[in-house]
Amino acid sequence: MVSDRIPVTVLSGPLGAGKTTVLNHVLTADHGLEVAVVVNDMGEVNVDAEHVTQQSDLGGDQEIIEMSNGCICCRLRGDMLEEVGRLADRREFDYLLVESSGISEPIPVAQTFAMGFEDADFDPTDTYELDTMVTVVNAHSFWESFDSGSALTEQELDDDSGRVPEEVLLDQIEFCDVLLLNKCDLVPDDDLEEIETVLERLQPRAEIVRTEFGDVAPDDILGTDRFDFERAQSSAGWKHELKHDHYHDPQEEHGVTSFVYQRDRPFHPERIAALLADLPDELIRAKGFFWSAGREDVAMGIDKAGTSVRAGPSGQWLANLPKAQREQYFAARPGLKDDWDEEWGDRMTRLVFIGREFDDEPLIERLDDCVLSDTEMDEDWGRYADPFEPEDRRELALSSR
Numbered sequence: 001m002v003s004d005r006i007p008v009t010v011l012s013g014p015l016g017a018g019k020t021t022v023l024n025h026v027l028t029a030d031h032g033l034e035v036a037v038v039v040n041d042m043g044e045v046n047v048d049a050e051h052v053t054q055q056s057d058l059g060g061d062q063e064i065i066e067m068s069n070g071c072i073c074c075r076l077r078g079d080m081l082e083e084v085g086r087l088a089d090r091r092e093f094d095y096l097l098v099e100s101s102g103i104s105e106p107i108p109v110a111q112t113f114a115m116g117f118e119d120a121d122f123d124p125t126d127t128y129e130l131d132t133m134v135t136v137v138n139a140h141s142f143w144e145s146f147d148s149g150s151a152l153t154e155q156e157l158d159d160d161s162g163r164v165p166e167e168v169l170l171d172q173i174e175f176c177d178v179l180l181l182n183k184c185d186l187v188p189d190d191d192l193e194e195i196e197t198v199l200e201r202l203q204p205r206a207e208i209v210r211t212e213f214g215d216v217a218p219d220d221i222l223g224t225d226r227f228d229f230e231r232a233q234s235s236a237g238w239k240h241e242l243k244h245d246h247y248h249d250p251q252e253e254h255g256v257t258s259f260v261y262q263r264d265r266p267f268h269p270e271r272i273a274a275l276l277a278d279l280p281d282e283l284i285r286a287k288g289f290f291w292s293a294g295r296e297d298v299a300m301g302i303d304k305a306g307t308s309v310r311a312g313p314s315g316q317w318l319a320n321l322p323k324a325q326r327e328q329y330f331a332a333r334p335g336l337k338d339d340w341d342e343e344w345g346d347r348m349t350r351l352v353f354i355g356r357e358f359d360d361e362p363l364i365e366r367l368d369d370c371v372l373s374d375t376e377m378d379e380d381w382g383r384y385a386d387p388f389e390p391e392d393r394r395e396l397a398l399s400s401r
């Protein structure tokens with residue numbers, strides 16, 4: 001290895017996807033590395049760490065740090081740094097594997113290793129180098145995760161974040177370098193192809209590896225050198241789609257459809273709010289921004305992950321910025337000028353939809369019905385009711401089963 005820092009692989013993925021199974025598989029594999037392990041579990045007793053110790057023949061010289069009663073992406077961030085700092089002092093290992101809890105959000109965990117954390121004494125960037133972010137996906141329950149949002153238990157969600165399992169799972173999928181599609185033994189090949197196609201749409205940059213009982217080759221997740229914070233952060237499929245310069249036709253493959261919906265006119269606020277509360281169940285992901293008539297001051301964002309839909313004020317239009325500041329954006333990204341409208345500037349709608357076995361045309365028609373008509377374009381939009389501005393100005397959660 002070129003760097004003398006200790007490489008780190010982080011395993012994420014929902015409860016029961018197979019993270020511990022993968023961990024055990026890798027620990028007992030023949031890779032010649034001394035691996036230290038941090039296991040994060042939300043429960044009082046760290047069941048996972050017990051499993052790791054019981055199941056792997058660690059020969060007594062491997063170190064397992066258990067982090068219970070909290071999540072390493074939030075409450076235990078500082079604690080985790082302390083622990084890995086202590087480990088680093090001894091430096092009796094050459095690789096660090098972290099199994100995060102099912103509800104851990106990958107970005108803060110990655111940030112902790114890539115940038116340190118607040119005023120923690122230990123700076124991990126001196127000693128550690130984030131090598132690979134891995135997400136373990138349960139092929140067997142993948143569709144259920146999006147149908148019912150029941151992939152994680154109530155207890156697992158008790159972390160005050162207010163986020164539903166599908167949102168966390170999508171974060172884990174959209175921010176990673178390697179996707180392990182585990183439990184492939186339980187799913188027919190056709191379904192696996194469909195799931196893989198969805199995963200590719202959600203996260204085109206990741207390497208997808210099919211596994212049974214976590215039987216991954218160590219090289220697939222250790223020492224891959226794939227992690228790059230900037231790239232990981234912009235690697236979500238919807239970001240790619242939004243960056244397409246222009247609208248592209250719906251793409252259908254293995255029953256998976258994705259398309260970008262783009263319009264220059266605003267939506268009628270109440271009509272689009274009603275539609276967003278009633279999106280087809282087959283839609284797995286919807287993301288992007290839209291223009292709501294009467295709210296020329298702010299771009300509205302949509303974030304649909306499975307059955308959870310959030311929409312509300314989320315960003316600035318360049319048209320609202322002082323001219324000098326706007327010019328700076330144009331200088332940095334000349335493409336921005338292409339869609340500039342004389343009257344309305346960059347106000348427009350651009351949404352990405354990714355779904356499975358769904359017909360895009362009826363949805364496009366319904367979206368078009370929400371766009372202002374010619375007559376409405378001449379109305380006083382300020383008189384429209386605004387369903388997107390709740391009192392506390394937080395995002396409006398339209399539906400979350």
Ligand SMILES: Nc1nc2c(ncn2[C@@H]2O[C@H](COP(=O)(O)OP(=O)(O)OP(=O)(O)O)[C@@H](O)[C@H]2O)c(=O)[nH]1
Binds near residue numbers: 213
């Ligand atoms: N059939 C099948 N079962 C599997 C596979 N991988 C893991 N399992 C089983 O699934 C269950 C959960 O696996 P774990 O490895 O504990 O899952 P986890 O992601 O660590 O779960 P938490 O730590 O509780 O979040 C265990 O009973 C495993 O034996 C697989 O590929 N196929």
